[in-house]
Amino acid sequence: xxxxxxxxxxxxxxxxxxxxxxxxxxxxxxxxxxxxxxxxxxxxxxxxxxxxxxxxxxxxxxxxxxxxxxxxxxxxxxxxxxxxxxxxxxxxxxxxxxxxxxxxxxxxxxxxxxxxxxxxxxxxxxxxxxxxxxxxxxxxxxxxxxxxxxxxxxxxxxxxxxxxxxxxxxxxxxxxxx
Amino acid sequence: xxxxxxxxxxxxxxxxxxxxxxxxxxxxxxxxxxxxxxxxxxxxxxxxxxxxxxxxxxxxxxxxxxxxxxxxxxxxxxxxxxxxxxxxxxxxxxxxxxxxxxxxxxxxxxxxxxxxxxxxxxxxxxxxxxxxxxxxxxxxxxxxxxxxxxxxxxxxxxxxxxxxxxxxxxxxxxxxxx
DNA sequence: GTTGCCATGTAAACTGTTACATGATTTC
DNA sequence: GAAATCATGTAACAGTTTACATGGCAAC
Numbered sequence: 001x002x003x004x005x006x007x008x009x010x011x012x013x014x015x016x017x018x019x020x021x022x023x024x025x026x027x028x029x030x031x032x033x034x035x036x037x038x039x040x041x042x043x044x045x046x047x048x049x050x051x052x053x054x055x056x057x058x059x060x061x062x063x064x065x066x067x068x069x070x071x072x073x074x075x076x077x078x079x080x081x082x083x084x085x086x087x088x089x090x091x092x093x094x095x096x097x098x099x100x101x102x103x104x105x106x107x108x109x110x111x112x113x114x115x116x117x118x119x120x121x122x123x124x125x126x127x128x129x130x131x132x133x134x135x136x137x138x139x140x141x142x143x144x145x146x147x148x149x150x151x152x153x154x155x156x157x158x159x160x161x162x163x164x165x166x167x168x169x170x171x172x173x174x175x176x177x178x
Numbered sequence: 179x180x181x182x183x184x185x186x187x188x189x190x191x192x193x194x195x196x197x198x199x200x201x202x203x204x205x206x207x208x209x210x211x212x213x214x215x216x217x218x219x220x221x222x223x224x225x226x227x228x229x230x231x232x233x234x235x236x237x238x239x240x241x242x243x244x245x246x247x248x249x250x251x252x253x254x255x256x257x258x259x260x261x262x263x264x265x266x267x268x269x270x271x272x273x274x275x276x277x278x279x280x281x282x283x284x285x286x287x288x289x290x291x292x293x294x295x296x297x298x299x300x301x302x303x304x305x306x307x308x309x310x311x312x313x314x315x316x317x318x319x320x321x322x323x324x325x326x327x328x329x330x331x332x333x334x335x336x337x338x339x340x341x342x343x344x345x346x347x348x349x350x351x352x353x354x355x356x
Numbered sequence: 357g358t359t360g361c362c363a364t365g366t367a368a369a370c371t372g373t374t375a376c377a378t379g380a381t382t383t384c
Numbered sequence: 385g386a387a388a389t390c391a392t393g394t395a396a397c398a399g400t401t402t403a404c405a406t407g408g409c410a411a412c
Contacts, residue, residue: 008371026391036315036337039276046372048393070391098217108333137214154354155286158347159214165343169336176332186399204363224400226365231399248363 005057007082009102010050013040015059015075015083016109022063022074025051038105054079084113091122096129100166107173119177127170134163183235185260187280188228191218193237193253193261194287200241200250203229216283232257262291269300274307278344285351297355305348312341 007015014028023031025047032042041047051073054060059079063072075083087106095103103126110119137160145153185193192206201209203225210220219225229251232238237257241250253261265284273281281304288297315338323331 010371024391025393029391036275036318036334041372043373044391044393045374045395049371097214104333104336108329111327111329140214149289150354151286151289154347154351155282156214158282158344161343161347162340165339166336169332169339173332176328188399202363203365207363219400221401222363222365223367223402227399 005059005082007054007057007059007086008050009105010040010046011054011059012083012086012109013038013105014047014050014054015079016105018060018073018075019080019083019109019113022072024070024072026070027072039101057082059083080113083109087114088118088122091125091129093129093133096126096133100162116177120174123170123174123177127167127174130163130167130170134160134167137163183237183260185232185235185237185264186228188218188224189232189237190261190264190287191216191283192225192228192232193257194283196238196251196253197258197261197287197291200252202248202250204248205250217279237261258291261287265292266296266300269303269307271307271311274304274311278340294355298352301348301352301355305345305352308341308345308348312338312345315341 013032017023017028017031025044028051029042029044029047031037032040032047051060054073055062057078058076059082060073061076063074087110091103107119107122110122114122137156141153141156141160145156148156191210195201195206195209203222206229207220207222207225209215210218210225229238232251233240235256236254237260238251239254241252265288269281285297285300288300292300315334319331319334319338323334326334
């Protein structure tokens with residue numbers, strides 16, 4: 001039992017951050033606190049246990065320090081593999097509908113770890129699923145908007161427009177990468 | 179101690195749903211599962227404890243049934259007050275930056291519970307905070323984009339475009355309501 | 357008559373939040 | 385030398401997920 005290692009989204013966010021350069025726990029907290037990156041908690045009670053989890057799973061490890069500087073953590077080989085696996089896993093319908101942010105995070109971390117073909121596959125898949133979803137939303141709206149209260153209708157429109165914006169981004173990003 | 183009743187976002191989502199018509203636990207689950215509404219868990223282990231919470235706080239109560247039909251829950255007077263309080267609370271910077279969905283949900287639930295002036299105040303506040311945030315993002319982008327990896331840059335652009343879309347929605351919605 | 361959905365719940369494990377605690381280093 | 389920030393952690397608690405369990409009712 002307990003064969004599967006199931007890192008949380010936060011775990012992957014940390015792995016993605018340390019894929020380039022090692023960071024201290026505090027450094028990670030600062031990134032989550034100060035940059036626009038992610039809605040991840042930057043509280044010590046979240047970050048330090050998460051780092052411990054990654055160490056336990058052998059996805060991250062302490063950097064051997066020469067001097068007595070602060071302890072920093074780097075990604076392991078196993079961690080890189082697991083991160084890459086997460087990055088290139090097929091996109092699910094549910095993710096497009098409710099977890100756009102997570103997909104964007106995955107894209108952001110693909111820079112060096114994923115080859116160009118896989119990036120394009122990812123973006124095309126994202127694009128196609130978005131098209132279908134937008135269609136569904138619009139069909140629903142055509143059929144139901146007369147029965148919907150004004151505010152529900154307006155909020156629904158926001159959903160449609162948001163997804164259209166993401167679709168445009170997909171198109172543009174594909175053309176940038178090609 | 180334990181004076182404060184702090185409903186979770188899920189609690190408010192349920193309260194908003196039952197502000198009109200009573201629903202059963204299963205009915206609530208179906209809404210979360212089938213409609214585009216919210217990213218809220220529809221698992222029984224989440225919904226039923228949440229309903230119990232609401233009952234404990236006296237924000238929702240069982241509907242007295244004549245026949246032996248399934249138990250449904252309705253919002254109480256206290257629940258309506260608490261919901262309204264949540265709806266009209268001032269928007270914080272952090273919410274605009276990281277919790278757009280929650281703000282949209284609040285707007286969707288305002289239909290009958292909040293008067294027109296308060297709706298407009300809400301939308302103007304949302305709009306103003308968005309303008310500032312977009313400015314900040316663009317300033318950051320101008321200064322830093324040359325140091326940013328391609329994927330980070332592209333993901334960042336998505337963030338800017340998303341917020342612009344929401345800003346447009348605000349403008350349009352204000353004009354619809356006025 | 358059995359398959360599938362309606363309907364409600366519980367238990368264990370885990371994650372995340374909040375608050376507390378501590379000490380070093382930097383800045384004014 | 386006081387205040388702020390760097391830096392790491394722990395403990396209690398609350399909420400969510402996952403899996404399990406159960407029974408009624410409808411359809412075919």
